[in-house]
Structure formats: structure tokens, C-alpha cells
Amino acid sequence: MQKKVNQEMVDEWIEHVRTFTQLGKVADYIPALEKQDRENIAIGIYHLDGECVGAGKIQNTFTIQSISKVLALALALMDQGEDYVFARVGKEPSGDPFHSIAKLETTNPSKPLNPMINAGALAVTNMIEGDTPDEKVGRLLSFVHEMTNDHSIGYDQEIANSEFETAYLNRSLAFFMKQHHVIEGSIEELLDTYTKQCAIEVNIKQLARIGAVFANEGKDMESGRQIIPKQLARICKTFMVTCGMYDASGSFAIRVGIPAKSGVSGAVMGSVKDFGGIAVFGPALDEKGNSVVGMQLLEMLSSRLELSIF
Numbered sequence: 001m002q003k004k005v006n007q008e009m010v011d012e013w014i015e016h017v018r019t020f021t022q023l024g025k026v027a028d029y030i031p032a033l034e035k036q037d038r039e040n041i042a043i044g045i046y047h048l049d050g051e052c053v054g055a056g057k058i059q060n061t062f063t064i065q066s067i068s069k070v071l072a073l074a075l076a077l078m079d080q081g082e083d084y085v086f087a088r089v090g091k092e093p094s095g096d097p098f099h100s101i102a103k104l105e106t107t108n109p110s111k112p113l114n115p116m117i118n119a120g121a122l123a124v125t126n127m128i129e130g131d132t133p134d135e136k137v138g139r140l141l142s143f144v145h146e147m148t149n150d151h152s153i154g155y156d157q158e159i160a161n162s163e164f165e166t167a168y169l170n171r172s173l174a175f176f177m178k179q180h181h182v183i184e185g186s187i188e189e190l191l192d193t194y195t196k197q198c199a200i201e202v203n204i205k206q207l208a209r210i211g212a213v214f215a216n217e218g219k220d221m222e223s224g225r226q227i228i229p230k231q232l233a234r235i236c237k238t239f240m241v242t243c244g245m246y247d248a249s250g251s252f253a254i255r256v257g258i259p260a261k262s263g264v265s266g267a268v269m270g271s272v273k274d275f276g277g278i279a280v281f282g283p284a285l286d287e288k289g290n291s292v293v294g295m296q297l298l299e300m301l302s303s304r305l306e307l308s309i310f
């Protein structure tokens with residue numbers, strides 16, 4: 001039987017998690033993110049039959065941050081192929097925080113462990129086709145437009161600038177990788193592309209639709225168009241399981257058990273085969289950098305509908 005979420009369910013879940021909005025901390029290392037209101041919480045579910053429900057602040061937009069790593073990976077894989085991409089970035093979880101530089105030095109030859117940590121994501125963004133940052137960002141946006149079926153989506157210039165001006169650690173990762181020939185070209189242009197990619201701005205239902213395309217094996221639910229080849233969509237979802245929730249991916253797999261990717265804005269995108277796409281949002285984060293409210297919502301959803309893939 002097809003598992004479905006209805007309006008009543010999402011309304012009830014959002015009411016239930018309101019008590020958690022005071023827990024955790026809104027990210028402030030990107031100064032512009034600090035302005036986010038911790039009460040702005042939302043959930044969106046996009047079923048594979050095209051039906052979509054949402055509750056909470058569904059009109060609110062937010063930046064996708066690290067969720068963009070999944071999209072950049074899909075695009076780089078389509079541009080360059082699996083062999084090229086995985087010659088430059090690994091496939092193993094790191095067990096370290098997303099911005100850690102430690103393993104870059106101890107892995108020999110130096111290579112970021114996976115595309116979901118910042119080092120790996122920077123290397124992946126470096127592989128996206130395009131002569132200029134604008135061209136690369138434009139291609140990423142077109143990809144998002146296709147997946148959301150909404151051509152109005154852009155990026156938040158203020159948040160992109162704010163991160164670009166303060167991305168000392170990401171610059172360090174990039175310089176280290178350039179020294180070791182993992183990446184090539186201008187570091188400033190790479191950071192420009194990366195910070196804009198992280199600042200892509202969506203609402204909860206748009207994010208849920210992106211999750212649904214991955215759940216639907218890369219195919220658009222309405223048009224039937226194969227946006228991402230099936231095998232590449234599968235690779236992206238596998239990374240979401242093994243590395244999507246940073247160094248909390250193991251406990252998340254036990255607690256929730258769905259392919260998911262989170263971002264420091266407080267958004268999480270999930271993809272469940274034969275079910276659909278899930279998006280949750282709540283700016284306050286736990287100590288691993290995952291949305292406190294988002295975790296509660298995903299746990300509730302997964303247990304009520306028995307969505308764990310394990």
C-alpha cells in the first residue's frame with residue numbers, strides 16, 4: 001500500500017515540535033545566517049504521484065547550504081563521469097566535522113574522503129563545467145529549476161557575500177588541495193561559485209520536490225523526463241546515507257534511517273524510494289550542526305510511516 005502523508009498529519013507534527021525551537025543554536029560563523037528566526041519552522045512532503053503537503057512557514061525561503069553538495073555532485077558526475085570524479089574525491093565517511101582539514105593531510109595521496117565534507121564539496125564544485133563562476137552557478141541554477149519545475153529560483157546575494165568574505169577555513173582547504181593537485185584554477189573563483197551554490201534559496205515545497213526527484217531515481221514526477229541518470233541518482237542517495245548528516249550520519253541512520261542531507265541553515269532534504277521527497281526546516285542546530293526541529297520531525301515521520309530503509 002502506498003504510504004501517504006496528509007495535511008492533518010503535518011499540521012500535528014509541526015505543532016508538536018514547536019517546543020523544541022528554543023533548543024540548539026542558530027549558525028553564526030556565516031554572519032548573515034545569524035539573522036534567521038528560530039521560530040521559522042516548516043515541513044514539506046512531495047509524494048511521487050505529485051501530491052504535495054506542507055505545514056509551518058511554507059512561504060519562508062532559506063538557503064540550501066550543504067544540501068547543495070548533493071546537487072553539485074550530481075552535476076559534476078553528469079559533466080565528467082564517475083571515474084574522473086572519484087579519482088579526485090573519495091567515497092568513504094570521514095567521522096570528522098564537515099569543515100575538518102585533518103584527514104586531508106593524513107590521507108596519502110591527499111584526497112578529500114567524500115563529496116559531502118567541505119573539502120570534497122569544493123573539489124566537486126571545481127569539476128563542474130563552465131568558464132566562469134557565473135556560468136557554473138547558472139548551470140547549477142538551471143539544474144535546480146528543472147528539479148523544482150520553478151525557473152524563478154536564484155541565490156541569496158547577501159548570504160553568499162557574507163560567506164565569501166569570511167570563508168577562511170574553506171579557503172584553507174582549497175589552498176591545501178591546490179598544492180596537492182586535487183583542484184585547479186583560481187581559488188577565489190572557486191569560493192565565489194561555492195558560496196553562491198550554498199546560498200541557493202528555496203522554500204520548503206521546492207526542496208521537497210528536489211528530494212522527490214532523487215527518490216524517483218532521477219526522473220521528473222510530472223514530465224517523466226530523466227533529469228539525472230538513475231545510477232548517478234543512486235550514488236548521490238548512497239552518500240546521503242553514509243555521509244549526509246555529517247559526523248552524526250551513523251546515529252541518524254539508526255534513529256531515522258532515510259537518505260538525507262542537512263545544511264547549516266537548518267534545512268534537511270530526504271529522499272525515500274517509493275514514497276517521495278521530504279524537506280524539514282528549523283534554524284537552530286544541535287552540536288553536530290543538524291537542525292534540532294528537523295531531526296524531531298524526521299524521527300516522527302519515519303517512525304509513524306515506517307520509512308526506515310533498514
Ligand SMILES: NC(=O)CC[C@H](N)C(=O)O
Pocket residue numbers: 064065066067098099118163170195198262263264265289
Ligand atoms: N554544513 C554546511 O551547510 C556548510 C555549508 C557552508 N556554506 C560552509 O561551507 O561552511
